[in-house]
Amino acid sequence: MRFEVSKVLDAIEVRLTTDPALARAVVDLSEVVRYADLDGGRPASLVRLGLLVDALGRLVAEENVPVYAVAPRGLISDTDLTSNERMVVRRWADDGKIEVVPQLDDRVLEVAEMLGLPVLTRDREDRFRDRRPWVSDPGRLLALVSNQGGPVLVPRVGRGEVTPPVPRSPLGERLLARIWSCPAPNCTSYSTSGTGEADSFFSDMRTFTSPVSQPPPALRAGAPTCPRHGERLKDAGARPTTEVFSVRIDGVIRQRFVVSDDQPVVVGRAPEGGGGVMLGQWLTDDARKWISRGHAQFSLRAGEVTVTDVSTNGSGIRPGGSLDDDARITLKRDESRVLAAEDVVELYAGVNIGRSKLWSTGGVVQPESVMAEAPTMAFRPVGR
């Protein structure tokens, strides 16, 4: 039983991010762990976060959809969680997988507003309505409720009509255009010197957030502030620009990834080294034979995305996403091409990569569950 729980928590961990480019919803972790009605179990359970993550995946019908979880510091010592769960929360916090704050206040709403994301909550957030009037807009707050076939997210306001994506707030755009540096010596979220510099034994073991993926600062008394340490952040220069891409295989969006000015990304069957996007697990046998371990490299410079083929068999570019085979441009090994806004890269028939904004979400009927390793845990609809 414990073994399975730790596997579930590992599966959940992969879906946690504070990266503004990848997060798809914001959640108060200390709220979700107390949804005891979902399983009729203990007062608090970290595994319930998995039900939420699964529900979000089903809502947007996409694989590998990450959430931005914020937790008040008290959760790390909350004895309603098991000691193992408390240890996991602490590790997630130390590794920057989740954001820990001294007091929650309206940090969840602040992040959601800056990033233009929905909030997953059962709360109506009435006490913050004056400050954040958008909480009354349809689709901005989604509540996890029991349902046949697993819990689902339903809008607190509105009738579930599809709401258009919300842009980042102007303040969010401004703050996310800069790199920030926290004066606290142990700050892993807003550090500009953390990567690769081993000035002490312990700094080796700490996971630092790359400047490109720094979470949005908190705004306190009009100044950008570290949400964890409460220290005023220093502006450490312009943040590298990013573009978010999606891998779409046979019409199903499998994975998003970020390409930034200082970090090219290789996509392929099983790229070597860290940071690549691995497609192997989603490919048919024929596609696996055709697609190289590392197949195409995406790089971003001066606002332009360049694709370079690094494969054995070559890649294709479909200009403007055209399905016309005569329009398809072949890229042989080491050939490059600047990718226009709506161009789609084709590694193999039906294996496509394009900017995420090109494709609406969807396509997955039953996204892979993070709860798959919990066969003995009976999560079932609770009678009302």
Ligand SMILES: [Zn+2]
């Ligand atoms: Zn800090």
